[in-house]
Amino acid sequence: MSDLKIEGYEFKPGYRGMAEDTGSAQTMFKGVHWGKAMMWIFLLSDTFIFSCFLISYMKGRGSTPVEWPNPSEVFALHVGGVDVPLLLIAIMTFVLITSSGTMALAVKYGYEKNRKMCGWLILATAIGGLTFVGMQAFEWSKLIHEGVRPWENPFGAKQFGSFFFMITGFHGTHVSIGVIFLFIYAYKTFAGHYDERKRGWFTSIKGDYVEIEILGLYWHFVDLVWVFIFAFFYLW
Amino acid sequence: MEETKKQEQTTTHKIGIYLWIWGLLFVLSFFSYMVDWFQFQGLLRWTLILIFMFLKAGLIMAFFMHLFWERYALVNVLLWPMTAIACFIFLMVAEFQYTLFTRLFYFFIGG
Amino acid sequence: MSEDNNDKIIIQSQSSESISGGGSGSTTDIDYVRPAEVGDQDLYHGHSFITKWVFCQDAKVIGVQYFLLATFTGIIGLILSWLMRLQLGFPELASFMTAEHYYQFVTMHGMIMVVYFLTALFLGGFGNFLIPLMVGARDMVFPYLNMVSFWMFFIAVVVLLASFFVPGGPTGSGWTLYPPQSILEGTPGSGMGILLMCLSLILFVAGFTMGGLNYLITVLQARTRGMTLMRMPLTVWGIFTATVLAMLAFPALLVGSLMMSLDKILGTSFFMPTILQAGEVLEYGGGSPILFQHLFWFFGHPEVYIVALPAFGIISDLISVHSRKNIFGYRMMVWAIVVIGGLSFFVWAHHMYVSGMNPWFGFFFATTTLIIAVPTAMKVYNWVLTLWRGNIRLNTVMLWCLGFIVTFVNGGITGIFLGNVTVDVPLSDTYFVIAHFHMVMGIAPLMVIMGAVYHWFPLVTGRMLSEKLGKWHFWFTFLGAYSIYFPMHYLGFIGVPRRYFEMYDSPYVTSAVGMNEFISTAAFIVGAAQFILIYNIIKSLKTGKPAGKNPWQANSLEWLTPSVPPEHGNWGDRLPVVHRWPYDYSVPGAKEDFITQTTPPSDVTNSEVEKT
Numbered sequence: 001m002s003d004l005k006i007e008g009y010e011f012k013p014g015y016r017g018m019a020e021d022t023g024s025a026q027t028m029f030k031g032v033h034w035g036k037a038m039m040w041i042f043l044l045s046d047t048f049i050f051s052c053f054l055i056s057y058m059k060g061r062g063s064t065p066v067e068w069p070n071p072s073e074v075f076a077l078h079v080g081g082v083d084v085p086l087l088l089i090a091i092m093t094f095v096l097i098t099s100s101g102t103m104a105l106a107v108k109y110g111y112e113k114n115r116k117m118c119g120w121l122i123l124a125t126a127i128g129g130l131t132f133v134g135m136q137a138f139e140w141s142k143l144i145h146e147g148v149r150p151w152e153n154p155f156g157a158k159q160f161g162s163f164f165f166m167i168t169g170f171h172g173t174h175v176s177i178g179v180i181f182l183f184i185y186a187y188k189t190f191a192g193h194y195d196e197r198k199r200g201w202f203t204s205i206k207g208d209y210v211e212i213e214i215l216g217l218y219w220h221f222v223d224l225v226w227v228f229i230f231a232f233f234y235l236w
Numbered sequence: 237m238e239e240t241k242k243q244e245q246t247t248t249h250k251i252g253i254y255l256w257i258w259g260l261l262f263v264l265s266f267f268s269y270m271v272d273w274f275q276f277q278g279l280l281r282w283t284l285i286l287i288f289m290f291l292k293a294g295l296i297m298a299f300f301m302h303l304f305w306e307r308y309a310l311v312n313v314l315l316w317p318m319t320a321i322a323c324f325i326f327l328m329v330a331e332f333q334y335t336l337f338t339r340l341f342y343f344f345i346g347g
Numbered sequence: 348m349s350e351d352n353n354d355k356i357i358i359q360s361q362s363s364e365s366i367s368g369g370g371s372g373s374t375t376d377i378d379y380v381r382p383a384e385v386g387d388q389d390l391y392h393g394h395s396f397i398t399k400w401v402f403c404q405d406a407k408v409i410g411v412q413y414f415l416l417a418t419f420t421g422i423i424g425l426i427l428s429w430l431m432r433l434q435l436g437f438p439e440l441a442s443f444m445t446a447e448h449y450y451q452f453v454t455m456h457g458m459i460m461v462v463y464f465l466t467a468l469f470l471g472g473f474g475n476f477l478i479p480l481m482v483g484a485r486d487m488v489f490p491y492l493n494m495v496s497f498w499m500f501f502i503a504v505v506v507l508l509a510s511f512f513v514p515g516g517p518t519g520s521g522w523t524l525y526p527p528q529s530i531l532e533g534t535p536g537s538g539m540g541i542l543l544m545c546l547s548l549i550l551f552v553a554g555f556t557m558g559g560l561n562y563l564i565t566v567l568q569a570r571t572r573g574m575t576l577m578r579m580p581l582t583v584w585g586i587f588t589a590t591v592l593a594m595l596a597f598p599a600l601l602v603g604s605l606m607m608s609l610d611k612i613l614g615t616s617f618f619m620p621t622i623l624q625a626g627e628v629l630e631y632g633g634g635s636p637i638l639f640q641h642l643f644w645f646f647g648h649p650e651v652y653i654v655a656l657p658a659f660g661i662i663s664d665l666i667s668v669h670s671r672k673n674i675f676g677y678r679m680m681v682w683a684i685v686v687i688g689g690l691s692f693f694v695w696a697h698h699m700y701v702s703g704m705n706p707w708f709g710f711f712f713a714t715t716t717l718i719i720a721v722p723t724a725m726k727v728y729n730w731v732l733t734l735w736r737g738n739i740r741l742n743t744v745m746l747w748c749l750g751f752i753v754t755f756v757n758g759g760i761t762g763i764f765l766g767n768v769t770v771d772v773p774l775s776d777t778y779f780v781i782a783h784f785h786m787v788m789g790i791a792p793l794m795v796i797m798g799a800v801y802h803w804f805p806l807v808t809g810r811m812l813s814e815k816l817g818k819w820h821f822w823f824t825f826l827g828a829y830s831i832y833f834p835m836h837y838l839g840f841i842g843v844p845r846r847y848f849e850m851y852d853s854p855y856v857t858s859a860v861g862m863n864e865f866i867s868t869a870a871f872i873v874g875a876a877q878f879i880l881i882y883n884i885i886k887s888l889k890t891g892k893p894a895g896k897n898p899w900q901a902n903s904l905e906w907l908t909p910s911v912p913p914e915h916g917n918w919g920d921r922l923p924v925v926h927r928w929p930y931d932y933s934v935p936g937a938k939e940d941f942i943t944q945t946t947p948p949s950d951v952t953n954s955e956v957e958k959t
Contacts, residue, residue: 018309026568026572027384029309038489038564041560044314045559048598048599049602052324052598052601062332063333064633086272093265093269094265101261103300108249111248158616166605213302227293231286235271236285317595320692328641331704
């Protein structure tokens, strides 16, 4: 961020700069919008929530003497006469990454004040999120159909069902909340709330394109969590 | 507001970099899917899973979440608390091994 | 120093400040302070009664709301403790109490006092009121979120208290809520009680997260010109670090509560092993009860410091102001707070030495626990050294400070006992533990709260509290608290177990009974003495001496607002500009014994001030 300028303050790079930023007056994160700093700290806290979930899952799975079902088989999809392992999960991953990419571009066009492009990309992100939630619903119903429940599991350890529904459910809730906000922000972008700096409905804070980046942070975080869930839940 | 004007200059990057990262994420996801497809097992599987996972997470955080362009003050504030999580993970690994040991010992050997 | 000289300097300083305010980059000007980075905050001013006092977005009002609601729940906690003590000391008078009631009261007393009273009071109450004022902000950075935070806390309290009225009553599983017993038949409140407790905790965490984000971003991103982190009062440092801990520790509680509710509602087996109950094998199986303990204490230990660190911070300021001396080793104090905060995430399983966890953990956690004693001890030395040769005002606030140091040292030393595995094993689950944690995180923070109330009451209301009543209040509380908890150490040594409804036919009976009667009597008196404070507040609101501006001659910004009590927006037209740390008391050669944070360097002549 070398081109950021603050009157009377000299930016230094690296750890030297970190020491000076921390020791300086007024702000520690120079040039970072309040809302963006808040979102980062919130995501840090949320990271701890998901870490606790995944650590519990690790503890539960590691300490069970009963056999843990093989996710590669459980989540296989029967396509054209063959079982393709993890097919649905792979598609979900691709959908979520796609939506993450459109979100990143939306943030970019937002800062360039390209209202139309930004709005369409947010809408695309929202639709990607919606697809993801839909596919998750399909996955859930498939498993429930096969007899997996939070309290029991025909393939082995009881905890498999419990952790699966809890962790993907919690992640899915995050996605759903994100989708709702994406639709709201798409509307606000198209309606020009950020160009006109219109005040928020509840907070009465003036609108700004930085809000798109804040929402983007949240959305990328949802994707980030999925990376970990994919690795630990489906590939382990 | 003056602040936002400055931000605008700094957080806009060339579209190419986003497309590159986007592509890389697809490729890495494909690779991690291949880990399961070829049914690698044991240490190799774990190494590959973790490498791809951390690469993907790193790319998302660094470029999509702009952490690569943020100043060190923010980056360090966000990353250092992870040591507590690392410690928690490390200890819980020791704990589940012990729990498994006691269960196997008392249920099957000692029981 | 002659009068004329003074006047000239003041004029000079004003002119130079207006130059620097205009943004001239002249570095030769010793009063130069960098211009503002962020534009002035644009605030929503309430107009109706509801937006001004109920759904209010002013951090000061929210702080008072938090304070009052937390005090209300605290009084409920106090009444529960009376009932418990009545049962223990005079069981024949408490015939209306069954063992189930006792367990429920123990549980609710613990949870209310730790989470809904102390945490909410320190962070929600003092944090909201003091952070914006002390860092020179107009308000918290997200006032709307802050308002929602309070009302989430309100709902959490309502849900918590609702559990008293559901079938089965509140949960009686001890404040740690350990499964499997907390959700199994036979434990009081194992139905709705535990569910409401979990729900209430989840709501509390959600609400607190909103508030916590506000405190953190206000401290990090909304300080006034010239306010560096190392010029912040230690109060802000304490509350800030505690909030960081809360943001990172509450997730574990949230996850634990959520998983336990699922175990109860859906019959999942996260924490539930195979269980044989009344000859019948339950549906559960394969879960790990110890996982809950890890999650709970991963939250629970930082929680101790969430309560203690604001207390450390506030006490440092009170001691410094009332002994007219700069705090000894300010930087050391800051680093100690930060180090304690960081280490608190690596010590949690010292609460679980007897739980059956991996036996190697004892070594790791005993080591980290003893390391954490080092910065804590440093802080105690620094408080004592601040007092040393100070110009001590022996008023009520100072009495509470001294009371804090004594009780905290007492509780801290017993902490060293309990931190060592070999000593802890025989002492754990005895009254020694009760004595330890009540001393260190019950009474000691309470002393700080009382001191802080006497100190900041003039700022909140514009009137002083009565010193005479305050001293009565102090001596009753201090001596009474010692009478309660000191004998408990002995009870612990002879092996009286905690959480027991009665002593039954045990060998301790002879020596414990008399002591229990004594403790209970003291508890009644101390509890009643707290109402002196309430009377004092109500009386002083009407008839207290008007405080005027800065009654304690303090340096920090909260006393320097244009109007006392401060109005919404805190600072009138212009934000203050900070030139120094808040501890320039009794500077040799200075014209008064305090130099406020806003005094420009050119106004300080004939004296050498440490550069901060």
